[in-house]
Amino acid sequence: MWTCEFDAELWEWDGGPDATSWVFLTLPEDETEEIRFRSGPPRGFGSVRVEVTVGGSTWRTSVFPDKTRGFVLPVKKPVRRAESLDVGDSARVRLSLLDG
Numbered sequence: 332m333w334t335c336e337f338d339a340e341l342w343e344w345d346g347g348p349d350a351t352s353w354v355f356l357t358l359p360e361d362e363t364e365e366i367r368f369r370s371g372p373p374r375g376f377g378s379v380r381v382e383v384t385v386g387g388s389t390w391r392t393s394v395f396p397d398k399t400r401g402f403v404l405p406v407k408k409p410v411r412r413a414e415s416l417d418v419g420d421s422a423r424v425r426l427s428l429l430d431g
Contacts, residue, residue, distance in 0.1 A: 333369050334427040335362045341406060343418045354411060354418060355403040358394060362426070363401035366394065370428055380429040385422050386414040391429065 339356035358366070370379040378393035379402070388410045394402040404424070406416070416422055 332427050332429075333365065334425065335365065336423065336425045337362060338421050338423050339404075340421050341411070341416055341418050354406050354408075356406060356422060356424065357397075357400045358402040358404060358426070360401055366402055366428065382427045382429055384425040385410060385416070388413050394426075 337359050339358065341354050341356050343352050343354050345352045366379055374380070374393070377396040380391070380393050381404075382389065382391050383404065385406070390407075390410065392405060394404050397403045404426070406422075411417065414422070
């Protein structure tokens with residue numbers, strides 16, 4: 332299982348006045364290239380299944396391709412709350428690719 336660690340800043344995507352806002356972090360360019368190389372065929376929306384650890388929180392999710400940013404990782408509110416993170420904060424991330 333391929334794993335990487337990096338620091339990234341949380342940012343908010345706002346889909347407009349009637350949309351829910353989401354909080355993401357952007358994977359570094361080097362890690363994006365490795366994921367593209369190692370992940371095999373993409374799933375829906377080009378997503379790749381991963382396991383993520385930030386602080387004491389570990390969860391399974393997907394990273395998603397973004398045309399301008401490479402891969403982005405959604406960070407749900409319960410994780411941000413548990414780790415005392417907010418938009419603009421930097422987080423240390425451990426990310427592992429999952430099979431299939």
